[in-house]
Amino acid sequence: MPGFSPPSEGWSPPPEEKHAPGPGGGSNGLAVAALVTGIAAVLLFWTAIGGVLLGIAALITGILGVRRARRAAAGRSTMSLIGAVLGGLGLIGGVLVLMLGVAIWNSEEFGNLRECVDAADTQEELDQCDRDFQDEVEN
Known part of the structure; x- marks a missing residue:
């Protein structure tokens, strides 16, 4: 191989360093x-x-x-x-x-919405519950 020469006599690889775990190790x-x-x-x-x-x-x-x-x-x-x-x-x-x-779930407005949704039978009634809830929250 070009550029490669074998190690000279007496050469040995460096010893591996081993550190004992200490502070930060x-x-x-x-x-x-x-x-x-x-x-x-x-x-x-x-x-x-x-x-x-x-x-x-x-x-x-x-x-x-x-x-x-x-x-x-x-x-x-x-x-x-x-x-x-x-x-x-x-x-x-x-x-x-x-x-x-939990505060929202226990609020009076949300309780009214739950009652309205439970009583609703059609999609239009559900939409009206949503509009009423939004009006209650805004006021």
């Missing part, structure tokens, strides 16, 4: 799990499962990941912390959306 699967579930919680906060359940999961795994990193058993404490914060934000957003949904 090692793997922290909890950090990755916290970050992934935290991002999902923020993106899906408008759903009960996304905001509340994923937010709780991200918060718990983030806190456990930070604690593991502080014990120097693993690294990535910042990633764990970011996952926990995103999970908390997703949880807060999910709870607010859930509270808004």
Whole structure:
């Protein structure tokens, strides 16, 4: 092969360096799990499962990941912390959306709409229920 020369006598490949995990080293699967579930919680906060359940999961795994990193058993404490914060934000957003949904469901206007829809037999009656509901909400 052109441009290739065999190694000279006495040459040996460099020894592989092995580092023991110390502070900031090692793997922290909890950090990755916290970050992934935290991002999902923020993106899906408008759903009960996304905001509340994923937010709780991200918060718990983030806190456990930070604690593991502080014990120097693993690294990535910042990633764990970011996952926990995103999970908390997703949880807060999910709870607010859930509270808004419950407030709308229990409102007097929505109760009137449900009664009207239950009593309606034709599409025209359903359309009238919709118009009446919109008039109630606007006033």
